[in-house]
Amino acid sequence: MNAAVANIIVSILLGHRFDYDDPVFLRLMNFINENIRLAGSPMVTLYNTFHSVFRWLPGGHRKVKENAIKTQKFITQTFTKHKEQLDVNDQRNLIDAFLVKQQEEKSEFSSYFHNENLIMVVSNLFAAGMETTSTTLRWGLLLMIKYPEIQKNVQNEIERIIGSSEPQFEHRQKMPYTNAVIHEIQRFSNIIPTNLPHATAQDVTFKGYFIPKGTYVIPLLTSVLRDEAHFEKPNEFYPKHFLDSKGNFVKKEAFLPFSAGKRSCAGENLAKMELFLFFTRLLQNFTFHSPSGTDLDLTPAIGFTTPPMPHLICATPRA
Numbered sequence: 001m002n003a004a005v006a007n008i009i010v011s012i013l014l015g016h017r018f019d020y021d022d023p024v025f026l027r028l029m030n031f032i033n034e035n036i037r038l039a040g041s042p043m044v045t046l047y048n049t050f051h052s053v054f055r056w057l058p059g060g061h062r063k064v065k066e067n068a069i070k071t072q073k074f075i076t077q078t079f080t081k082h083k084e085q086l087d088v089n090d091q092r093n094l095i096d097a098f099l100v101k102q103q104e105e106k107s108e109f110s111s112y113f114h115n116e117n118l119i120m121v122v123s124n125l126f127a128a129g130m131e132t133t134s135t136t137l138r139w140g141l142l143l144m145i146k147y148p149e150i151q152k153n154v155q156n157e158i159e160r161i162i163g164s165s166e167p168q169f170e171h172r173q174k175m176p177y178t179n180a181v182i183h184e185i186q187r188f189s190n191i192i193p194t195n196l197p198h199a200t201a202q203d204v205t206f207k208g209y210f211i212p213k214g215t216y217v218i219p220l221l222t223s224v225l226r227d228e229a230h231f232e233k234p235n236e237f238y239p240k241h242f243l244d245s246k247g248n249f250v251k252k253e254a255f256l257p258f259s260a261g262k263r264s265c266a267g268e269n270l271a272k273m274e275l276f277l278f279f280t281r282l283l284q285n286f287t288f289h290s291p292s293g294t295d296l297d298l299t300p301a302i303g304f305t306t307p308p309m310p311h312l313i314c315a316t317p318r319a
């Protein structure tokens with residue numbers, strides 16, 4: 001799941017895809033997955049809070065730095081190669097487009113298109129684009145296993161609207177049930193409960209509280225995704241949260257898994273397409289269930305995102 005999703009962002013950034021057993025690809029995915037997992041560990045949390053003390057101690061925070069440096073080294077080598085083959089009239093991917101901008105802006109006083117930003121943009125997109133969507137899909141499959149009648153309803157809608165053709169994003173608007181299920185998977189799995197940290201850019205008074213400029217703010221996404229004022233059964237998996245009594249899809253303003261405002265997720269539209277296309281293609285071709293006798297535990301694992309625990313699952317091809 002991880003590799004299939006990763007190849008999408010890889011094609012946008014590098015202009016090609018990797019074979020699933022390519023050692024470079026496996027290493028890259030491993031650096032990113034390990035860092036996302038470690039970022040939620042107690043040691044890294046302590047390091048983030050008491051940086052001046054914990055930076056002297058051994059622990060996961062050192063590994064995070066090591067992995068980040070290795071990822072950045074790979075990106076530097078890659079874009080150096082791209083630079084040598086750069087053709088302004090044939091821009092093959094995001095790195096090429098960035099390098100062309102870099103050439104155009106060379107003479108300007110303050111340029112954003114320097115190498116350090118290229119490394120950060122590419123490594124941020126790698127990390128943001130790889131793990132989030134595949135984690136959501138993994139939750140999706142487990143929830144379909146836990147609720148086989150919902151899985152069957154999705155498959156019925158796929159049969160009615162898509163049949164055996166390849167799913168297209170345009171199908172989504174004719175598939176209110178599947179759309180509601182995917183929204184509910186995102187709401188229920190709540191994969192980035194603490195969002196990314198923000199800070200106030202100026203003094204603000206919010207709901208009577210004075211918050212000085214520069215205050216570290218953590219806008220919890222759980223508070224909206226599990227808000228009982230907006231969702232009838234906030235702690236249950238209940239796709240009807242996004243359906244009206246006639247079965248039409250209903251938008252909810254508290255559905256904010258991508259956060260809100262100017263710095264909300266830059267990949268929201270891409271992620272929505274990926275979720276719909278992967279989810280429908282998988283359920284079109286397979287029925288998912290747990291190996292007999294296996295109890296399905298939906299307790300999340302630890303990490304900066306909240307992935308499910310590892311599970312053995314069966315995918316039975318559909319006739």
Ligand code: HEM
Nearest residue numbers: 128129132133136192196257258259263264265266267271
């Ligand atoms: C289900 C999938 C995804 C979820 C739930 C998700 C969620 C989020 C959230 C909550 C943030 C923080 C927003 C904030 O600071 O307020 C974020 C930021 C971001 N995401 Fe996603 N994301 C997903 C997929 C993707 C994908 C596929 C990409 C790749 C293109 C991506 C790129 C980014 C980037 C670049 C940022 C930083 C935006 C900024 O700081 O201006 N995300 N995402």
